[in-house]
Amino acid sequence: MADERDPKVSRRYGELGAEEPPRALDQSILAAARRAVDQPHAPLVAPAGRHRWYFPLAAAAILVLAVAVTVQVERQQPDPEAVQTAPPAAPAAPMPVQEAAPKPPPKPVARPKAESPRVFAPDPVPRAKVEERVPAPPPAAVLERRESAGAAADAAASRAAAPSAPAAAKPAAAPMRSAPAQAARMAETPERELERIAELRRQERHAEADKALAEFRKRYPDYRISDAMLEKIGKK
Amino acid sequence: MEAPDEALMLAYRGGDAGAFETLYARHRSRLYRFVLRSVKSRATGEELFQEIWMRVIEARARYTPQARFTTWLYTIAHNHLVDHWRKRGLTLVALEGDEIAGNSPDPADHAAARQALSRFAAALEVLPALQREAFLLHEESGLSIKEIAAATGSNEEAAKSRLRYAMAKLKAAVDDG
Numbered sequence: 001m002a003d004e005r006d007p008k009v010s011r012r013y014g015e016l017g018a019e020e021p022p023r024a025l026d027q028s029i030l031a032a033a034r035r036a037v038d039q040p041h042a043p044l045v046a047p048a049g050r051h052r053w054y055f056p057l058a059a060a061a062i063l064v065l066a067v068a069v070t071v072q073v074e075r076q077q078p079d080p081e082a083v084q085t086a087p088p089a090a091p092a093a094p095m096p097v098q099e100a101a102p103k104p105p106p107k108p109v110a111r112p113k114a115e116s117p118r119v120f121a122p123d124p125v126p127r128a129k130v131e132e133r134v135p136a137p138p139p140a141a142v143l144e145r146r147e148s149a150g151a152a153a154d155a156a157a158s159r160a161a162a163p164s165a166p167a168a169a170k171p172a173a174a175p176m177r178s179a180p181a182q183a184a185r186m187a188e189t190p191e192r193e194l195e196r197i198a199e200l201r202r203q204e205r206h207a208e209a210d211k212a213l214a215e216f217r218k219r220y221p222d223y224r225i226s227d228a229m230l231e232k233i234g235k236k
Numbered sequence: 237m238e239a240p241d242e243a244l245m246l247a248y249r250g251g252d253a254g255a256f257e258t259l260y261a262r263h264r265s266r267l268y269r270f271v272l273r274s275v276k277s278r279a280t281g282e283e284l285f286q287e288i289w290m291r292v293i294e295a296r297a298r299y300t301p302q303a304r305f306t307t308w309l310y311t312i313a314h315n316h317l318v319d320h321w322r323k324r325g326l327t328l329v330a331l332e333g334d335e336i337a338g339n340s341p342d343p344a345d346h347a348a349a350r351q352a353l354s355r356f357a358a359a360l361e362v363l364p365a366l367q368r369e370a371f372l373l374h375e376e377s378g379l380s381i382k383e384i385a386a387a388t389g390s391n392e393e394a395a396k397s398r399l400r401y402a403m404a405k406l407k408a409a410v411d412d413g
Binding site for chain 1: 248251252253256257260264265268269272273282285286289290291292293294295296308311312315316318319322352353356357360374375376381386387388389390396399400403406407410411
């Protein structure tokens with residue numbers, strides 16, 4: 001190794017003092033290190049006080065919400081027109097229901113659901129995401145879904161969503177984010193993420209940029225950001 | 237024979253908390269001083285020091301010994317400090333009077349030694365952040381030019397140049413005394 005040291009400078013630097021970290025700091029860090037290996041999936045900072053109830057409460061709230069939505073859909077008044085044409089055959093045969101859908105626009109949305117009424121396959125796309133993309137279904141489509149795939153599918157979807165809720169809530173020791181958004185962010189490469197932060201800076205959305213940068217540092221603590229990129233993501 | 241840092245970090249990754257304790261004991265003092273002399277206040281330095289170790293703990297699962305552990309550790313420290321500098325600017329921890337001990341019993345010599353040391357501290361304080369960092373990484377943490385370049389995300393030429401500038405200014409401060 002090329003040693004650039006100068007003995008005089010080294011001596012003077014040494015005279016500045018040999019500070020040591022305080023004992024309390026040592027103990028705090030070592031305790032955190034032990035906790036991390038004792039409970040591999042627990043957060044480093046154990047929830048305390050009112051935060052202790054955060055995860056169970058969040059899980060319970062999601063569960064209650066899922067049940068409430070299911071019940072609400074169940075109780076919704078059916079479209080009289082659809083009731084007249086569809087009711088008896090609906091549970092067994094989805095075809096008449098399809099015919100009962102009067103207008104063409106809802107058809108493309110409703111068809112895929114009606115075509116696979118009795119076979120339940122977990123939707124790979126999270127429910128929230130589907131709801132974001134597809135506008136709220138018209139009453140006829142709601143009825144159709146209820147009668148074909150029906151409550152069973154809804155209940156199954158709720159059941160499928162419920163156990164994943166605490167798991168999704170776990171990493172939320174950090175700021176709350178929707179699971180799909182987080183998943184999408186996780187899929188980003190560090191470079192793309194930095195570009196995104198740089199873009200936020202360009203738009204002078206500094207608070208968001210700071211937050212994104214802090215998250216980036218957490219996720220990639222040892223990632224070396226080039227000077228050029230540092231210039232872009234730094235506050236002007 | 238002592239286990240190398242990289243093996244200790246791998247052992248810690250595998251769940252051996254004792255390995256971390258050894259690793260921490262090896263690096264705590266140097267890293268502490270490196271951080272302390274890169275920021276404005278002692279409290280901030282301690283906070284950053286703790287956060288850097290927390291990042292090490294959190295990143296253990298992703299650790300692979302591609303370079304020396306020391307380089308990895310100071311890369312994390314550098315990244316954390318850059319974030320801090322970006323937010324707040326950079327100054328040194330002020331020298332505390334009773335920490336500066338002169339070797340001479342003569343009060344006049346003692347005062348001169350204090351003055352010389354203060355001059356040196358001031359010279360270190362006014363160094364541009366990257367030059368100061370290069371100096372501290374080399375002097376305090378024992379990193380080579382190549383390792384400084386790796387830890388700070390720059391090339392060897394830049395690292396070498398920063399260190400040379402820093403050394404020249406500090407040497408001038410020493411020679412003045």
